[in-house]
Amino acid sequence: AQSVAQPEDQVNVAEGNPLTVKCTYSVSGNPYLFWYVQYPNRGLQFLLKYITGDNLVKGSYGFEAEFNKSQTSFHLKKPSALVSDSALYFCAVSGGLSGYSTLTFGKGTMLLVSP
Amino acid sequence: GAGVSQSPRYKVAKRGQDVALRCDPISGHVSLFWYQQALGQGPEFLTYFQNEAQLDKSGLPSDRFFAERPEGSVSTLKIQRTQQEDSAVYLCASSLKGSYNSPLHFGNGTRLTVT
Numbered sequence: 141a142q143s144v145a146q147p148e149d150q151v152n153v154a155e156g157n158p159l160t161v162k163c164t165y166s167v168s169g170n171p172y173l174f175w176y177v178q179y180p181n182r183g184l185q186f187l188l189k190y191i192t193g194d195n196l197v198k199g200s201y202g203f204e205a206e207f208n209k210s211q212t213s214f215h216l217k218k219p220s221a222l223v224s225d226s227a228l229y230f231c232a233v234s235g236g237l238s239g240y241s242t243l244t245f246g247k248g249t250m251l252l253v254s255p
Numbered sequence: 256g257a258g259v260s261q262s263p264r265y266k267v268a269k270r271g272q273d274v275a276l277r278c279d280p281i282s283g284h285v286s287l288f289w290y291q292q293a294l295g296q297g298p299e300f301l302t303y304f305q306n307e308a309q310l311d312k313s314g315l316p317s318d319r320f321f322a323e324r325p326e327g328s329v330s331t332l333k334i335q336r337t338q339q340e341d342s343a344v345y346l347c348a349s350s351l352k353g354s355y356n357s358p359l360h361f362g363n364g365t366r367l368t369v370t
Contacts, residue, residue: 144297174358183259183346183361184298230297241311243288243359245297 142167144231144246152252153221161216161249163231171235173214174243175205178228187229190214201225221253257281259362261347267368268337276332276365280349287330288359289322290346298346304330337369 143166153159165171175187188199195207205216214231231246260279268274280287286305290298291314300314306327315322319338324330334341344366348359 176359176361181363183363184348184359185361186358189358232297241286241303242300242314243298244300245290247295247297 142171142233142235142244144233144244146229146231146246146249148249149247150250150252152254154254155223156220159218159221159225159251159253161229161231161251163214163216163246164212165214165231165233166212167233167235169235171233173205173207174232174234175199175203175214175216176230176232176245178230178248180227184230187216221251223253223255226251226253259347259349259360261345261362261365263365264363265366265368267370270339270369271336273333273335274337274367276334276345276347276367278330278332278347278349278362280328280330280347281351281360282328284349284351284360286350286352286357287324288348288350289330289332290348291316292344292346292364294343301332301345334367337367339369342367342369 145164173190176184178184187203188197190197190207198204203218228248228250230248232243234243262277288303289301292298302322303311304324319335321333344364346364348361350357350359
C-alpha cells in the first residue's frame with residue numbers, strides 16, 4: 141500500500157528565513173506527488189504537483205518542491221518565509237496498486253512563521 | 256458558485272441517527288471525491304465518482320456509509336446509524352478532468368459530531 145510520512149508535526153521559522161517542510165513517500169511504480177495547504181476554517185488548497193519531467197517544480201505563493209527518487213522524498217521549500225505562510229501543509233501521493241485515482245495524504249505539518 | 260460548496264457546515268447527531276451530507280462541486284467538473292479527516296490526521300479517501308459512475312468505493316469504512324451522484328453533479332454522502340467513531344470532518348473535492356493531472360478543489364468540509 142502507498143503511504144506518506146511527514147516526520148515533523150510542526151516547523152517554526154522566522155519571517156524572511158528559508159523554510160523546508162519534509163515529506164517522504166512509499167509507492168510501487170511511478171508516483172504522482174502533491175502538496176496542499178489548509179488555512180484555518182478553510183478547505184485544502186492545491187500548491188503544486190510532480191507528475192513527470194523536471195525534478196524541481198514550482199507552485200503557488202513562491203513555493204517549490206524537489207522530487208528525489210533515490211531518497212523517495214518530495215520536500216516543500218520556500219526561499220523567504222512570510223507570516224501569512226503559517227498554515228497546515230499536507231503532502232500526498234497517488235499511484236501504485238491503489239492507482240492514480242486515489243490520493244493518500246500525510247498527517248500534515250503545521251508551519252508557524254514568526255514576525 | 257466559484258468553489259466547491261458543502262452543507263451543512265456543522266452537524267451534530269445522536270448515536271444511531273442517520274445523516275446526509277451534501278456536496279455541490281464546481282460546475283463542469285467531471286470527478287468528485289469524498290474524504291474523511293479525523294482530528295489531527297490527514298484526509299483519508301472514501302469514494303470517487305466520474306460523472307454519475309462510482310468508480311471506487313474502497314475507502315468506505317462500513318456498509319453504513321453510502322454515496323451517490325445520480326445526475327453527475329451534486330453528491331450526497333449518507334451515514335446510517337451513526338457511531339461515535341464517525342465523528343470527523345467530511346471533505347468533498349472535485350476536479351475538471353478524470354485524471355490526476357487535474358488538481359483537486361476542496362470544499363470547506365462538514366464537521367460531524369456524534370454524541
